[in-house]
Amino acid sequence: MKRSDGNxxxxxxxxxxxGFTRREFLACAGVWLATWRNTELMGKSKPNxxxxxxxxxxxxxxxxxWPHAGAYGDTTVKTPAFDSxxxxxxxxxxxxxxxxxxxxxxxxxxxxxxxHRLEEGANLWSVLPAKFPVYPEVLEQAGYAxxxxxxxxxxxxxxGGGRTRNxxxxxxxxxxxxxxxxxxxxxxxxxxxxxxxxxxxxxxxxVNSGLRIEDVKVPPFLPDAPEVRSDICDYYWHVQQxxxxxxxxxxxxxxxxRQNDTLVIVTSDNGMPFPYAKCNLYDAxxxxxxxxxxxxxxxxxxxxxxxVSLTDIAPTILEAAGIRPPAQxxxxxxxxxxxxxxxxxxxxxxxxxxxxxxxxxxxxSYPMRAIRTRDFLYIRNLRPNLWPMGDPHTTVLDxxxxxxxxxxxxxxxxxxxxxxxxxxxxxxxxxxxxxxELYDLxxxxxxxxxxxxxxxxxxxxxxxxxxxxxxxRRTGDPRANGETDxxxxxxxxxx
Ligand SMILES: [Ca+2]
Numbered sequence: 001m002k003r004s005d006g007n008x009x010x011x012x013x014x015x016x017x018x019g020f021t022r023r024e025f026l027a028c029a030g031v032w033l034a035t036w037r038n039t040e041l042m043g044k045s046k047p048n049x050x051x052x053x054x055x056x057x058x059x060x061x062x063x064x065x066w067p068h069a070g071a072y073g074d075t076t077v078k079t080p081a082f083d084s085x086x087x088x089x090x091x092x093x094x095x096x097x098x099x100x101x102x103x104x105x106x107x108x109x110x111x112x113x114x115x116h117r118l119e120e121g122a123n124l125w126s127v128l129p130a131k132f133p134v135y136p137e138v139l140e141q142a143g144y145a146x147x148x149x150x151x152x153x154x155x156x157x158x159x160g161g162g163r164t165r166n167x168x169x170x171x172x173x174x175x176x177x178x179x180x181x182x183x184x185x186x187x188x189x190x191x192x193x194x195x196x197x198x199x200x201x202x203x204x205x206x207v208n209s210g211l212r213i214e215d216v217k218v219p220p221f222l223p224d225a226p227e228v229r230s231d232i233c234d235y236y237w238h239v240q241q242x243x244x245x246x247x248x249x250x251x252x253x254x255x256x257x258r259q260n261d262t263l264v265i266v267t268s269d270n271g272m273p274f275p276y277a278k279c280n281l282y283d284a285x286x287x288x289x290x291x292x293x294x295x296x297x298x299x300x301x302x303x304x305x306x307x308v309s310l311t312d313i314a315p316t317i318l319e320a321a322g323i324r325p326p327a328q329x330x331x332x333x334x335x336x337x338x339x340x341x342x343x344x345x346x347x348x349x350x351x352x353x354x355x356x357x358x359x360x361x362x363x364x365s366y367p368m369r370a371i372r373t374r375d376f377l378y379i380r381n382l383r384p385n386l387w388p389m390g391d392p393h394t395t396v397l398d399x400x401x402x403x404x405x406x407x408x409x410x411x412x413x414x415x416x417x418x419x420x421x422x423x424x425x426x427x428x429x430x431x432x433x434x435x436x437e438l439y440d441l442x443x444x445x446x447x448x449x450x451x452x453x454x455x456x457x458x459x460x461x462x463x464x465x466x467x468x469x470x471x472x473r474r475t476g477d478p479r480a481n482g483e484t485d486x487x488x489x490x491x492x493x494x495x
Pocket of ligand 1: 198
């Protein structure tokens, strides 16, 4: 085994610690190190048959939540292209974005780092300073052809912070146009950023295209009303548009004859644009569809239930290309999962948010941090005196609670907030929240009942609070040391 592989593995050991308690880490590290020593010393590790460096096709939807795909059991929305990638590769059931807001999520995917490490890059409509390396640049320096179409990093000033282009790569009109520029002997890295299913929607387009409101399963965090069902049909229609784009990409790849040498990754940046979803740290905002296909490497039809983060994508891509990830990447390569290698299952992922819209007096952020384990979600609201979804003090409905996208569902809940049947949804989705939230996912999978104040949960709350504190400290979170107004003062760069 090459020395660089050994270094990479050592690096992975250090970084794996991010998902573990100290006790779990110590218990597992011995087993892991023994495996490593055996393969290292006895030379029994399999030769890297991917040394030829695969092409990378990264396909990202905009505002698409788990589990809205056929591969996850949704029988209403039709996603044959995503389902085919899942069937021919690996389907992740517990993948989480680092932040439920476009810019921060994309910053984290590209850099492999937690957003709070990326300065302005943690805010919506911001810049991603050039000092933070992104995987397309690293691949380009290693000889890859790099390009992107559609929504790359952003929204924000893609050339701000000392950059010369969008961090996702130079723009091309389409994947096929990009491929025409790539010599046969050169590997490529291409980013396709869809605009679907981001709003705005043409109201009724879902129903008018044949989706039936009676077929919609309304998630329990939303009221079951015809307006909401129709809004979900519109969302589904846009999910299907994304899937059609994915189908075209797959066909283009096949026509190029390079599909067997290409690692395809399909995911989303944050959850559906509905109350309690996008811009929230509940699963509806952070849990993402994720499927990865890599012919000859990933076993077809594998389903992975381990907790993974989209910050893991960049180190995965780099490792697949035979490149050691930059030391500051807090993500952990998924190569062991992709190859079915022995591994330590991670026991947690971490999510966060800073400023989304400028919906608060003084352009203030509403900072949150969370730890998600198999059985619990613990959220800390660092400024519980502020409105989590934006200030209510305006007469323009679109700007009331501005962190919730304007939509028929938002309007329905707001206008019916005094209806006893709707009031609990309004309180949960719109109003202020306590400093700590804790949800027992074993009996509350949609995180509707905060049990943080219940005495029988005090031990688990303490443990999760400590783990979250520990992660914030170890990853250099400026908020680990208390209040900061750094993200309040960052410009809202709308171009
Ligand atoms: Ca988005």
